[in-house]
Amino acid sequence: MKIMLLFPSWTSEYGIAKHFGRKTATWPPLNLAILAAIAEQEGHEVRIIDGQAEDMSLAKMVEQTSAFKPDIIGITGATPFYHMAIDLASELKKILQTPIVIGGAHITILKRQAFEPCFDYGFIGEADTTFPMFLRYIETGRDISGIKGILFRQNGKVQYTGSVVRVQDINSIPFPARHLLKMDKYKIGTLRGTKNFTSIMFSRGCPFNCIFCSTKVFGKQVRRRSARSVVEEITSVVSNFSIRHFIFADDNLTLDKNYILELCELIREARLSITFEGGTRANLVDEEIVAAMAKAGMIRLSFGLESVDLEVRRIMRKEVPLESYGIANKLLNKYNIECLNTIMIGMPGDTHKTINKTLSYLKHSHDIKQANSSIAVPYPGTELYEMAKKGEHGLKLITEDYSKYIRYGSAVMQVGDLTPNDLIKIQNKTFLSIYSAYWRWIPILKRGGLINIVLTLGQLIKSMMHIMFNGKK
Numbered sequence: 375m376k377i378m379l380l381f382p383s384w385t386s387e388y389g390i391a392k393h394f395g396r397k398t399a400t401w402p403p404l405n406l407a408i409l410a411a412i413a414e415q416e417g418h419e420v421r422i423i424d425g426q427a428e429d430m431s432l433a434k435m436v437e438q439t440s441a442f443k444p445d446i447i448g449i450t451g452a453t454p455f456y457h458m459a460i461d462l463a464s465e466l467k468k469i470l471q472t473p474i475v476i477g478g479a480h481i482t483i484l485k486r487q488a489f490e491p492c493f494d495y496g497f498i499g500e501a502d503t504t505f506p507m508f509l510r511y512i513e514t515g516r517d518i519s520g521i522k523g524i525l526f527r528q529n530g531k532v533q534y535t536g537s538v539v540r541v542q543d544i545n546s547i548p549f550p551a552r553h554l555l556k557m558d559k560y561k562i563g564t565l566r567g568t569k570n571f572t573s574i575m576f577s578r579g580c581p582f583n584c585i586f587c588s589t590k591v592f593g594k595q596v597r598r599r600s601a602r603s604v605v606e607e608i609t610s611v612v613s614n615f616s617i618r619h620f621i622f623a624d625d626n627l628t629l630d631k632n633y634i635l636e637l638c639e640l641i642r643e644a645r646l647s648i649t650f651e652g653g654t655r656a657n658l659v660d661e662e663i664v665a666a667m668a669k670a671g672m673i674r675l676s677f678g679l680e681s682v683d684l685e686v687r688r689i690m691r692k693e694v695p696l697e698s699y700g701i702a703n704k705l706l707n708k709y710n711i712e713c714l715n716t717i718m719i720g721m722p723g724d725t726h727k728t729i730n731k732t733l734s735y736l737k738h739s740h741d742i743k744q745a746n747s748s749i750a751v752p753y754p755g756t757e758l759y760e761m762a763k764k765g766e767h768g769l770k771l772i773t774e775d776y777s778k779y780i781r782y783g784s785a786v787m788q789v790g791d792l793t794p795n796d797l798i799k800i801q802n803k804t805f806l807s808i809y810s811a812y813w814r815w816i817p818i819l820k821r822g823g824l825i826n827i828v829l830t831l832g833q834l835i836k837s838m839m840h841i842m843f844n845g846k847k
């Protein structure tokens with residue numbers, strides 16, 4: 375069969391910040407690439423259109439899909455961009471009879487509620503074992519009720535086949551079919567220049583309890599691939615695509631000390647001269663880990679600092695001691711590893727005072743070289759969403775229009791006396807506050823060259839205008 379897998383260009387919705395989005399957030403869609411690899415193993419012909427990487431409009435995606443004449447169309451969608459998946463499927467439905475399948479975090483969380491008429495099948499949760507079964511079902515018309523985790527319609531009624539069991543041995547999942555992606559389109563700025571990269575994952579699941587995190591697809595139980603298979607994947611990427619920079623998309627790169635040490639050792643033994651980056655918790659790094667990662671090629675690590683206010687941290691269940699951030703940033707500076715700290719504004723318990731406390735910490739800490747901010751989003755299915763719905767901690771959910779559930783330039787909760795508009799203004803000021811420190815500009819210049827400075831200046835001017843015209847309230 376012919377299978378078309380589609381990922382809409384989500385940052386096209388970011389208006390003026392679209393260029394930033396494209397530059398920093400165009401990653402290979404690992405989900406579609408894994409499903410494609412599974413389908414190819416079953417002998418199918420697969421095409422992936424990554425509209426984000428190819429900067430392709432929905433209309434063009436429809437045109438190319440129609441020209442391919444697929445037997446199945448698959449689309450993926452996160453909450454704030456789910457409306458794009460709906461638009462795309464609705465347009466396709468107007469011209470094609472082909473079954474359209476939706477999967478990903480949003481449908482997994484909302485199930486029937488998100489199963490719009492434009493979709494014929496919905497995949498709830500991990501699809502690695504059920505997708506090939508489903509393809510056989512489509513090919514032979516066998517009974518679908520034996521395949522778990524699927525929403526479908528029967529006599530106009532939505533049916534659900536029941537929860538799917540998560541894959542236990544994730545070594546059994548094939549490497550993503552990167553040959554179906556335009557691999558030269560994925561670039562990321564680093565302090566060592568712009569790098570052509572791919573993302574990679576060795577684990578699924580996160581054991582922690584942060585109230586804002588959406589963990590419904592992978593759950594809390596952590597499953598890991600063997601370090602050897604990860605290095606095999608890296609080796610195949612290097613030899614097939616000459617790509618030498620890797621972003622580990624795992625929730626916690628250093629959760630298991632022995633694992634990360636083994637992985638670093640194997641990467642070094644393979645002599646691939648790669649660089650890599652990832653994210654973890656500040657209290658999950660120590661000098662032995664940092665030294666091993668630096669030797670293996672680590673050039674950047676991110677931490678979710680979120681807030682320095684202890685009460686806000688307690689409410690959000692950020693169970694990381696505050697002092698860990700200073701220690702970890704210092705350690706990474708010592709090993710010349712870039713360290714990015716992200717903060718979140720508008721969490722329950724936040725006030726002007728708590729946010730200013732965090733900003734002041736960032737402004738004055740010379741150990742922290744890079745930081746950025748996002749506005750807290752209560753994604754459905756999270757504890758934060760439940761709190762906002764119930765009005766706990768002074769929260770009020772303003773809208774359930776999920777297209778507004780983005781992290782920049784939009785806020786969907788009132789937080790105590792902070793209105794959504796206040797939060798947007800604070801976010802703009804945050805950028806100014808963090809980057810008014812001249813010693814932070816050098817990294818920006820090194821990361822993206824002059825163009826990045828121009829883009830950053832544009833963003834700064836936009837922020838200043840926002841403060842000038844809307845800031846006095």
Ligand code: B12
Pocket residue numbers: 384399400401402403404405406408409447448449450451452453454455475476477478479480482483497499500501502505573575579586587588589591592623624625753754779780781782
């Ligand atoms: C890497 C990553 C990114 C990258 C790359 C995104 C990309 N191109 O894929 C970047 C940084 C760009 C990013 C951006 C965003 N992300 Co993100 N991201 C992740 C992360 C860490 C890994 C994603 C991944 O590759 N997983 C591996 C694949 C295999 O898993 P999967 O996508 O769930 O796919 C499986 C199933 O869901 C299903 N499936 C998925 N799609 C389909 C399609 C079909 C047809 C079928 C049959 C099955 C199927 O099968 C897959 C295999 O089992 C996850 C957290 C996590 N642990 O998964 C968050 C996560 C997906 N992101 C999230 C969010 C919120 C965002 C943003 C909205 C943030 C923002 N800027 O506003 C954007 C949205 C971008 C978008 N349009 O998808 C949330 C989603 C929550 C939600 N309710 O939707 C997550 C879950 C983080 C979290 N824990 O809260 N993200």
